[in-house]
Amino acid sequence: MAHIIAVANQKGGVGKTTTAVNLAASLAHLEQRVLLIDMDPQGNATMGSGVQKNDLLYSVTDVLLGEAPIETALMQTEVGYSVLGANRDLAGVELAIAEQEKREFILKNALQAVSHQFDYIIVDCAPSLSLITVNAMTAVDGVIIPMQCEYYALEGLADLTQTIDRIQEGLNPNLSIIGVLRTMYDGRNALTRDVSAELQEYFGSKLYNTFIPRNVRLAEAPAHGVPVLYFEKRSKGAKAYIELAQEIIQKNKG
Numbered sequence: 429m430a431h432i433i434a435v436a437n438q439k440g441g442v443g444k445t446t447t448a449v450n451l452a453a454s455l456a457h458l459e460q461r462v463l464l465i466d467m468d469p470q471g472n473a474t475m476g477s478g479v480q481k482n483d484l485l486y487s488v489t490d491v492l493l494g495e496a497p498i499e500t501a502l503m504q505t506e507v508g509y510s511v512l513g514a515n516r517d518l519a520g521v522e523l524a525i526a527e528q529e530k531r532e533f534i535l536k537n538a539l540q541a542v543s544h545q546f547d548y549i550i551v552d553c554a555p556s557l558s559l560i561t562v563n564a565m566t567a568v569d570g571v572i573i574p575m576q577c578e579y580y581a582l583e584g585l586a587d588l589t590q591t592i593d594r595i596q597e598g599l600n601p602n603l604s605i606i607g608v609l610r611t612m613y614d615g616r617n618a619l620t621r622d623v624s625a626e627l628q629e630y631f632g633s634k635l636y637n638t639f640i641p642r643n644v645r646l647a648e649a650p651a652h653g654v655p656v657l658y659f660e661k662r663s664k665g666a667k668a669y670i671e672l673a674q675e676i677i678q679k680n681k682g
Contacts, residue, residue, distance in 0.1 A: 429543055457673070467554060470514075476653065489520075549568075572607045575616065578622070
């Protein structure tokens with residue numbers, strides 16, 4: 429069965445979608461069978477995987493509304509992994525499913541049909557806490573939290589950990605933080621080093637050894653609709669995400 433992982437942070441601009449896309453690509457590069465699920469109405473993870481969000485025949489919206497089986501909605505990309513895409517249609521789903529029984533478990537139930545086909549399922553969550561995000565959190569085994577090493581990031585982290593605790597208590601007892609990832613890391617900055625030290629003290633072994641540096645190629649890749657591994661594989665960003673994927677695979681073996 430697949431390892432099902434959400435990439436989430438209620439603070440925007442921390443490299444959440446960048447991490448979801450590039451982790452999916454890096455795991456696939458390491459010969460893992462990977463599905464990336466876009467649960468953000470902006471559809472950036474879909475576009476970053478080379479899929480036109482406005483041309484989707486079926487999307488995660490159709491799956492959540494019960495209008496298409498998940499098998500029909502999956503797309504194989506040219507960057508090595510499958511995608512369950514999203515677009516702005518997803519923004520209206522919350523109201524449509526609000527009155528359904530067991531509405532928080534729709535994604536979890538849908539994934540049962542395909543989880544055996546993959547080694548990793550990566551879910552890119554929207555930064556807001558909505559019923560759609562709760563669906564994602566209910567379906568996964570754990571959460572990877574990407575964050576910048578800056579003061580306000582710590583405030584956002586507190587909000588997210590409270591959300592995870594509430595969902596763990598009420599909907600998904602197996603939910604936990606499986607890793608915290610430092611993104612846009614600049615070791616020359618004193619604040620970066622200080623916040624990094626605080627994270628190490630608080631999270632211990634859950635703080636990934638790998639950090640993602642500030643990298644121009646990593647920032648440019650989404651404009652080309654591909655993960656950085658397919659844009660500039662020799663870049664520091666591409667190498668960092670490969671290292672992260674290796675670290676995750678190794679931890680799962682242990």
